[in-house]
Amino acid sequence: MPGKTWYLPESDRQRLLEAGRPQGGAIPAGTYARRILEQLLVDLSWASSRMEGNTYDILQTERLIKFGEEAAGKDRKEALMILNHKEAIQYVVENLDEIGLRRPDLFAIHALLSDGPLADPAMSGRLRAMPVGISHSSYRPLDDAVTIAEEFGVFLHKAARITDPFEQSFFLLVHIPYLQAFADVNKRTSRVASNIPLLKSDIAPMSFTAMDDSKYIDGLIGVYELNNVSLLREVYIDAYLASAEKYRILHTEVESPNKAAIVYRDFARAAVRRCVLEFKGFHHDDLMAMAIEAGVPDADLEGVIAYVGEQLAGLHEGNVIRYRLQSDDLEGLDQG
Structure with a gap:
């Protein structure tokens, strides 16, 4: 049955x-x-x-x-x-x-x-x-x-x-x-x-x-x-x-690359750097303001912000070079 x-x-x-x-x-x-x-x-x-x-x-x-x-x-x-x-x-x-x-x-x-x-x-x-x-x-x-x-x-x-x-x-x-x-x-x-x-x-x-x-x-x-x-x-x-x-x-x-990884590559890297060096964490509203100022279309905004969050969460000393960062820059960073 x-x-x-x-x-x-x-x-x-x-x-x-x-x-x-x-x-x-x-x-x-x-x-x-x-x-x-x-x-x-x-x-x-x-x-x-x-x-x-x-x-x-x-x-x-x-x-x-x-x-x-x-x-x-x-x-x-x-x-x-x-x-x-x-x-x-x-x-x-x-x-x-x-x-x-x-x-x-x-x-x-x-x-x-x-x-x-x-x-x-x-x-x-x-x-x-x-x-x-x-x-x-x-x-x-x-x-x-x-x-x-x-x-x-x-x-x-x-x-x-x-x-x-x-x-x-x-x-x-x-x-x-x-x-x-x-x-x-x-x-x-x-x-x-x-x-x-x-x-x-x-x-x-x-x-x-x-x-x-x-x-x-x-x-x-x-x-x-x-x-x-x-x-x-x-x-x-x-x-x-x-x-x-x-x-x-x-x-x-x-797996197909995320659109943000190609179309918004420069923006995403700049956003991750700012999250690390200035925000010390993922700040959705600040990132949204950055994306709007950079001219990211409305239809792509949330996807791009989510991609930045994924990259930030996966950041470690072995890959910080992607964002022109040093491992010391990760101190105090909230990656949650």
């Missing part, structure tokens, strides 16, 4: 959130996803394809995605699998404001991922209407089209009621393969879809690059055979923590 029972304990959800939250605080919805899209396309396309037996390495995957260069000696179906992932991930990120956990959204992801490999192309982007088996498992998914459609609706309803992004992500990773909603490509669909709640919450995605393939399969078998998510949960948590660390670093590297 969403909100009452949990696959992921609160302590684990908090640990995942702390790991996945971008450095530097809140940013506009979707911004994080668009900043790290290029790397996510390579990482998730490679890892998810690898988990299906694809033999492209990550460098070959990057060349295929960026330059359309197929690896020599490889089955073209492998290139198609990777390019399908690229299309599905791009679709999610480019439509992040509108996309959700609705029937058309998951159908679209499945359609993009299954473009080509299905024996019956008409089954791409639609629910399964025939029985299927699970390799290495005695579990038999539902085989009645009406019941499958009903259970898919129940699954979507429950998923939409989950408010925690990690619980929602893990729920998708469990239940799309368990239901086997589609004729094939269920696990791939679940891996891409499991990133929707993370990206919509502007936290680091799950790239699956660090996930142990055999433990992942064992985790799914535990779900199929025993209705037990414990092993898959352990694999998910470990893989996410590794993935989040990479994307936290990447986010820092691609």
Whole structure:
């Protein structure tokens, strides 16, 4: 029951959130996803394809995605699998404001991922209407089209009621393969879809690059055979923590410079010097008067003043040279 029972304990959800939250605080919805899209396309396309037996390495995957260069000696179906992932991930990120956990959204992801490999192309982007088996498992998914459609609706309803992004992500990773909603490509669909709640919450995605393939399969078998998510949960948590660390670093590297650092560079440096040498602290009203006198437009005033405050708070003996100050100048300075 969403909100009452949990696959992921609160302590684990908090640990995942702390790991996945971008450095530097809140940013506009979707911004994080668009900043790290290029790397996510390579990482998730490679890892998810690898988990299906694809033999492209990550460098070959990057060349295929960026330059359309197929690896020599490889089955073209492998290139198609990777390019399908690229299309599905791009679709999610480019439509992040509108996309959700609705029937058309998951159908679209499945359609993009299954473009080509299905024996019956008409089954791409639609629910399964025939029985299927699970390799290495005695579990038999539902085989009645009406019941499958009903259970898919129940699954979507429950998923939409989950408010925690990690619980929602893990729920998708469990239940799309368990239901086997589609004729094939269920696990791939679940891996891409499991990133929707993370990206919509502007936290680091799950790239699956660090996930142990055999433990992942064992985790799914535990779900199929025993209705037990414990092993898959352990694999998910470990893989996410590794993935989040990479994307936290990447986010820092691609962070766009503050406008004030470029457009109002000279003013900001002069303002910091005055805060240190004259005000001995951050004086908002005095800085505002300085900014107005310097001709800073009204629309930029608060942003520029906030930037000066950030620079002042981060001032120390190792970087005072930026402002043509000496370390002794910091004595008595209130940087609070």
